[in-house]
Amino acid sequence: MTYRYLTPLLLALAAPAAQAHEVWIERDGTGPARIYLGEPGEALPPGGDPEFDHLKTPQLLPASKAAMARKAGYLEVAVPAGDVRAHDDTVFAPWGEDGKKEGVAYFARAGRAEARSAMPFEIAPVSAGGDRFVLVRDGKPVADAQVTVISPDKWTKAVRTDAQGTLAVPLREKGRYILTASHKDEAGGETSLGKVAVLHRIATTTFISE
Template identity: 60%
Template sequence: MKKLLIAALALGTASLAQAHEVWIERGANGAAQIWLGEPELPIPAGGDPAFPSLKAPKLVGATAAQTRGAGYIEVALPPGDVRAWDDDVFKPWDEDGKKAGVIYYARSGRSEAKAVMPLELAPVAANGDRFVLTRDGRPVADSEVSLVSPGRWQLALKTDASGQVALPALHEKGRYILKASVKEEGDFTLPAGKVAILHRTTTTSFVN
């Protein structure tokens, strides 16, 4: 019975980690809001049940106080692109007989045509509709990318040989989210311990 419970808990962690994303969007007051959840699904009142696992995401190139809201962490930042990452959201789980973990990367805005984080979806041209997925600055070809609309429909895309993906015509007004993931195997150290499988997940949100 104890082994079954441990297995169920491990499966639950794996499912949460692989189904969830961290993303950033601007609130009505202009502050950056860092969310954890499934952006293609309606957000429950008070936020996603896993939100308490998002404790202290690290801002890239900025320092500001973090305030917890109803399902998001709010940070007062000036206008412009915002980036954050977190390698300590979910504890490692068992996957294919190995320990696995996840690192989340998130970006809001498309005014800067450059990638800064280890895994990032950046516009090829400022405010453009073509994005490039890069891993440590190198394009990631033939990789799945998903686009989530303001109405929460989801469109499956794929990067080309140059790591780029072109968005379709966007007729719906509001916040869109691009998301992608890569899986790596090796020897990695996360705050919660060593893992042999590392999932990296990245999102870029922008307003149309």
């Protein structure tokens, strides 16, 4: 089955590209970060996802002036050692009727060396290097929320956070894992492309299990 279940059906009908796609970061050791736009639960098409051109200016956190090189399917950027974070609310323009527009904001992280969150929506390790994570929204843990675990061989499993907003990642094999979560904010908010009545936040975290 195509990987489509992280956002509601109405969003799928209104903006299929936005609802089906996520932004995630991959990094090997202390090498450059690779920032992707696509469907992490699916094999990346040759040359990158068809919507990849929409990913233009993700913002690193902390801010960086390092140049991003556009490769075949990802943006590559040199970053300091440690966890890598980026956010972007300009990938897809707001959609819908005036006064009812919806938008999407992406929050991506690679690594689990820091047991803290730094973005408005983030999946962070409970302890450095650990396999237990917490979903945080606006500085507070999110209980009973769905987080999808994608293993290196693209096996997926939906896990719900507990009362403290935490979940244990089922590790099956060595390699890169991707965690994804989404939240529909009916209160809306301001984005770089204007105010929206509904804001869809989508978070990803990747880490390597050895």
